[in-house]
Amino acid sequence: MSTLTGLVGGLVQDAVSVAKGTVRLPLDVARTADILLTTDRAVIGATPRDVVWTHRKTTLYRYRSTDRRHAVPILLVFALINRPEIFDLRPGSSFVEFLLAEGFDVFLVDWGVPGEEDADMGVAEYVCDELHWAVRETVRASGSPHVSVVGWCIGAALSAMYTALHPDGAVRNLVLLTMPLDTSGSLYRQWVGRPSFDADRVATAHEGVPGPMVDTANKLMKPVTNYLTTKRRLFGQVRQGTANKVAYQAMAKWVADNPRFPQAAFRDWIRLMYKENRLVDGTLTLRGRQVDLGAIRRQAVLVVTAAGDHIAPRAGTLPVLSMVTTDDLTHFDRPGGHIGLMAGSKAKGLIWPDIAGWLAERSRPARTPRPARPARTRTARPDAPTPDRRTP
Numbered sequence: 001m002s003t004l005t006g007l008v009g010g011l012v013q014d015a016v017s018v019a020k021g022t023v024r025l026p027l028d029v030a031r032t033a034d035i036l037l038t039t040d041r042a043v044i045g046a047t048p049r050d051v052v053w054t055h056r057k058t059t060l061y062r063y064r065s066t067d068r069r070h071a072v073p074i075l076l077v078f079a080l081i082n083r084p085e086i087f088d089l090r091p092g093s094s095f096v097e098f099l100l101a102e103g104f105d106v107f108l109v110d111w112g113v114p115g116e117e118d119a120d121m122g123v124a125e126y127v128c129d130e131l132h133w134a135v136r137e138t139v140r141a142s143g144s145p146h147v148s149v150v151g152w153c154i155g156a157a158l159s160a161m162y163t164a165l166h167p168d169g170a171v172r173n174l175v176l177l178t179m180p181l182d183t184s185g186s187l188y189r190q191w192v193g194r195p196s197f198d199a200d201r202v203a204t205a206h207e208g209v210p211g212p213m214v215d216t217a218n219k220l221m222k223p224v225t226n227y228l229t230t231k232r233r234l235f236g237q238v239r240q241g242t243a244n245k246v247a248y249q250a251m252a253k254w255v256a257d258n259p260r261f262p263q264a265a266f267r268d269w270i271r272l273m274y275k276e277n278r279l280v281d282g283t284l285t286l287r288g289r290q291v292d293l294g295a296i297r298r299q300a301v302l303v304v305t306a307a308g309d310h311i312a313p314r315a316g317t318l319p320v321l322s323m324v325t326t327d328d329l330t331h332f333d334r335p336g337g338h339i340g341l342m343a344g345s346k347a348k349g350l351i352w353p354d355i356a357g358w359l360a361e362r363s364r365p366a367r368t369p370r371p372a373r374p375a376r377t378r379t380a381r382p383d384a385p386t387p388d389r390r391t392p
């Protein structure tokens with residue numbers, strides 16, 4: 001009898017639960033729709049900052065701080081696609097905010113929103129002009145002769161190119177986050193590296209590649225996840241009462257903001273990196289100068305890879321470890337994807353402290369060599385012992 005009673009009681013509880021869920025279904029659908037349809041109201045890139053320098057569409061920002069404890073400033077460099085606000089996604093989940101709290105002087109280069117009039121902006125223009133000038137202005141504004149460059153995605157590749165071209169320049173520390181290098185095994189290579197893909201035709205059709213087209217290509221790399229799973233997961237979280245509206249909307253707003261890929265830059269990037277794979281082969285030249293990653297010998301280099309990265313697969317980044325010739329080389333490998341590594345919910349505890357600690361150790365004031373003592377001439381006694389010769 002007790003077994004039957006327990007069975008009936010369980011069935012009743014299940015029925016009540018189903019009934020409650022059915023009653024709540026319209027409300028949960030409405031809540032999910034509200035999150036999806038009000039994404040544009042999300043606040044991203046909110047940390048206060050000031051304009052330091054501008055040229056064409058590029059802007060250099062310096063984040064406000066009253067606690068700058070490290071001698072070497074940080075310059076953040078993101079990709080030419082998507083916006084750099086991913087470094088400063090939202091209050092409480094911002095890499096910029098974290099670095100400021102750690103006492104760093106933080107700058108960010110923003111490539112802006114290129115228009116058709118910027119069709120002439122190629123990889124050389126971004127590396128040899130815009131990034132070069134951004135480094136110069138960071139040095140000037142901070143008062144430090146050195147800078148730590150932190151590049152992410154395409155921004156990491158551009159930063160590596162720049163540092164290789166200026167091995168004795170201002171860059172003291174170089175951080176490469178999920179950098180595309182050897183593209184031979186990537187899905188992008190299969191799509192755009194084949195002879196039938198005409199990069200010139202794609203680029204000239206729109207005076208550059210529209211942002212939504214780039215966004216669609218990225219999402220098609222994982223179509224089920226990007227078009228179905230993400231929204232289904234959100235609905236499930238709403239049903240369970242665990243949905244984080246602020247976090248979801250901030251990331252969704254950033255993902256949807258895709259500037260135009262300038263015509264020349266798109267053509268250069270596809271040809272140099274995917275069709276010809278020149279950076280890893282050591283045959284890349286910009287304005288007649290060879291980009292040799294082996295020239296990066298004086299800088300401290302940190303390479304960060306993500307185990308689940310499908311955009312810049314880990315295996316395609318690792319060759320950089322044997323290409324740079326510096327004695328101060330570190331590699332962090334962490335779980336996560338191309339963006340989630342640095343902007344996911346676990347990034348604040350999983351990778352940010354490690355990067356900040358690595359930078360802090362290498363951001364002390366440079367030691368000023370002591371001037372050599374003037375030689376003194378004196379007459380030695382005939383019986384005086386020969387002095388020891390020690391390396392100072």
